[in-house]
Amino acid sequence: MVDVDSFIEDAIAEIETELGDETAIIALSGGVDSSTAAALAYEAVGEQLVPVYVDTGLMRKEETAGIRETFAHMDTLRIVDAQGRFLDALSGIMDPEEKRHAIGKQFIREFETVAREVDASMLVQGTIYPDRIESEGTIKSHHNVGGLPEVVDFDGIVEPMQDLYKDEVREVARELGLDEVVSERMPFPGPGLAVRVLGEVTEEKLRVAREATAVVEDELDEYEPWQAFAAVLGKATGVKGDNRVHGWIIAVRSVESRDGMTARAQPLDWDVLQRIQSRVTGQLDSVSRVVYDVTHKPPATIEYE
Amino acid sequence: MVDVDSFIEDAIAEIETELGDETAIIALSGGVDSSTAAALAYEAVGEQLVPVYVDTGLMRKEETAGIRETFAHMDTLRIVDAQGRFLDALSGIMDPEEKRHAIGKQFIREFETVAREVDASMLVQGTIYPDRIESEGTIKSHHNVGGLPEVVDFDGIVEPMQDLYKDEVREVARELGLDEVVSERMPFPGPGLAVRVLGEVTEEKLRVAREATAVVEDELDEYEPWQAFAAVLGKATGVKGDNRVHGWIIAVRSVESRDGMTARAQPLDWDVLQRIQSRVTGQLDSVSRVVYDVTHKPPATIEYE
Numbered sequence: 001m002v003d004v005d006s007f008i009e010d011a012i013a014e015i016e017t018e019l020g021d022e023t024a025i026i027a028l029s030g031g032v033d034s035s036t037a038a039a040l041a042y043e044a045v046g047e048q049l050v051p052v053y054v055d056t057g058l059m060r061k062e063e064t065a066g067i068r069e070t071f072a073h074m075d076t077l078r079i080v081d082a083q084g085r086f087l088d089a090l091s092g093i094m095d096p097e098e099k100r101h102a103i104g105k106q107f108i109r110e111f112e113t114v115a116r117e118v119d120a121s122m123l124v125q126g127t128i129y130p131d132r133i134e135s136e137g138t139i140k141s142h143h144n145v146g147g148l149p150e151v152v153d154f155d156g157i158v159e160p161m162q163d164l165y166k167d168e169v170r171e172v173a174r175e176l177g178l179d180e181v182v183s184e185r186m187p188f189p190g191p192g193l194a195v196r197v198l199g200e201v202t203e204e205k206l207r208v209a210r211e212a213t214a215v216v217e218d219e220l221d222e223y224e225p226w227q228a229f230a231a232v233l234g235k236a237t238g239v240k241g242d243n244r245v246h247g248w249i250i251a252v253r254s255v256e257s258r259d260g261m262t263a264r265a266q267p268l269d270w271d272v273l274q275r276i277q278s279r280v281t282g283q284l285d286s287v288s289r290v291v292y293d294v295t296h297k298p299p300a301t302i303e304y305e
Numbered sequence: 306m307v308d309v310d311s312f313i314e315d316a317i318a319e320i321e322t323e324l325g326d327e328t329a330i331i332a333l334s335g336g337v338d339s340s341t342a343a344a345l346a347y348e349a350v351g352e353q354l355v356p357v358y359v360d361t362g363l364m365r366k367e368e369t370a371g372i373r374e375t376f377a378h379m380d381t382l383r384i385v386d387a388q389g390r391f392l393d394a395l396s397g398i399m400d401p402e403e404k405r406h407a408i409g410k411q412f413i414r415e416f417e418t419v420a421r422e423v424d425a426s427m428l429v430q431g432t433i434y435p436d437r438i439e440s441e442g443t444i445k446s447h448h449n450v451g452g453l454p455e456v457v458d459f460d461g462i463v464e465p466m467q468d469l470y471k472d473e474v475r476e477v478a479r480e481l482g483l484d485e486v487v488s489e490r491m492p493f494p495g496p497g498l499a500v501r502v503l504g505e506v507t508e509e510k511l512r513v514a515r516e517a518t519a520v521v522e523d524e525l526d527e528y529e530p531w532q533a534f535a536a537v538l539g540k541a542t543g544v545k546g547d548n549r550v551h552g553w554i555i556a557v558r559s560v561e562s563r564d565g566m567t568a569r570a571q572p573l574d575w576d577v578l579q580r581i582q583s584r585v586t587g588q589l590d591s592v593s594r595v596v597y598d599v600t601h602k603p604p605a606t607i608e609y610e
Contacts, residue, residue, distance in 0.1 A: 239603040291596035298544040
């Protein structure tokens with residue numbers, strides 16, 4: 001990218017041309033990509049843009065409140081409370097691919113309902129360069145909610161950031177005046193916490209992943225990780241008080257990366273790991289063990305499923 | 306313990322008195338406790354003692370060969386190949402308590418068969434002080450094969466080391482001239498690798514746990530851990546070559562302890578963790594991720610189930 005200002009100017013002009021008088025819709029995930037794409041499109045066409053945030057229940061702590069605040073100035077913002085429907089759709093599903101498939105399908109259903117209501121004929125997406133590369137291969141299938149264009153019928157799709165890397169997106173976000181919470185926010189997968197709880201998705205596992213992730217984000221801020229989060233791996237024995245318990249194993253993941261295509265596990269100080277361990281097992285009764293993921297990508301992925 | 310020599314002398318005298326002319330039997334696990342108790346009893350009554358090693362298939366790499374070598378001088382040594390029967394008994398069982406129960410039951414069955422064949426009326430056990438304390442509480446149920454005395458009918462039980470701590474057992478082992486491999490060997494749970502593979506026990510998981518544990522023991526020798534091993538936690542996504550894979554997550558556990566009743570996770574150097582990660586994921590195609598357990602006991606246990 002030559003220059004942020006001229007990129008923004010060109011992108012806005014392009015969006016204006018492509019959208020014309022049509023109503024456009026964009027799915028907000030809470031992540032920097034979709035937020036920045038929405039901000040760009042809003043600069044271009046104002047309230048012709050309908051930003052839709054589907055609260056899947058698979059989001060980070062306080063994500064929905066954050067969205068509400070960041071996009072408070074957009075009167076067309078739609079927030080759909082779909083938590084119960086997602087849990088139902090995921091009930092009993094153990095296989096990672098099936099989980100993603102169920103989430104994608106439910107997401108499309110929710111999104112389509114809004115698209116019809118507002119009579120949107122155009123779709124704006126926050127696709128960035130690494131997404132396109134990875135979806136060409138077999139590495140990653142649905143980390144960003146793919147499938148929307150194929151299933152919902154739009155006259156056109158606009159992807160203003162399709163040649164940008166993540167750090168360039170952050171520059172654009174800062175330039176557009178998006179809140180730091182958004183512009184500096186770590187990447188978050190489309191299927192959300194569902195890919196951070198192994199096996200069946202349950203409310204309890206989601207709650208544990210959400211609370212533990214808040215502790216991890218808080219403690220690891222100083223390391224400026226590309227991504228840092230907690231995942232729920234399964235259950236192992238522990239001792240709490242005088243009782244033997246069967247509690248969750250929490251994995252802490254913290255990686256450095258430029259674009260997410262490869263990543264390095266970060267060396268963390270022992271006392272920081274101990275603080276995380278102690279806060280997470282102390283705060284969450286049902287957690288008895290914390291492990292630190294020391295694997296790079298490859299051979300691991302950043303996310304767990 | 307006042308003095309190793311006088312302990313040994315007294316223990317031998319006590320065993321001689323208690324066993325008289327009876328045939329006694331002892332279950333060898335490959336660990337230091339049962340090996341030392343067997344060595345003591347052999348000093349006392351020679352071939353009135355029948356040491357039985359049940360190869361459950363849940364043992365560490367080369368454990369059976371080690372037993373064969375250590376006890377080569379005891380003509381009464383019996384090695385029972387029960388691998389297939391244990392796998393059958395464990396098939397389909399997910400719950401940790403049920404797993405232990407199935408292992409305990411099968412073990413008793415195997416052991417009882419030999420006890421009848423050799424007409425043993427006395428049982429020697431390598432119980433040590435912390436075992437007695439822990440089995441009084443609810444913390445640990447069957448890490449040492451409990452239940453033998455209740456189910457198999459013996460005229461008496463001899464537990465010559467019931468007041469010793471682990472480090473004292475090691476002193477006795479060294480004094481008795483047991484091989485260093487035995488006297489310095491890390492504790493190993495009665496149900497073996499079964500409590501180090503979460504969920505159902507399968508040959509594949511056991512193989513992975515066994516090979517990964519061999520790498521961990523090799524790399525962590527210099528840290529002189531109380532216990533160091535690998536556990537198989539579940540599957541997560543990874544990338545090997547150009548393919549997305551769903552591979553095993555290996556947990557590395559390494560703790561310091563005096564008696565196993567409490568333990569501290571050991572701070573390990575980052576390059577050692579990286580060497581383990583790289584060796585384990587490189588050597589085992591089906592492993593895509595390595596995590597390091599940073600939890601003390603409490604709130605975790607040393608073992609996983």
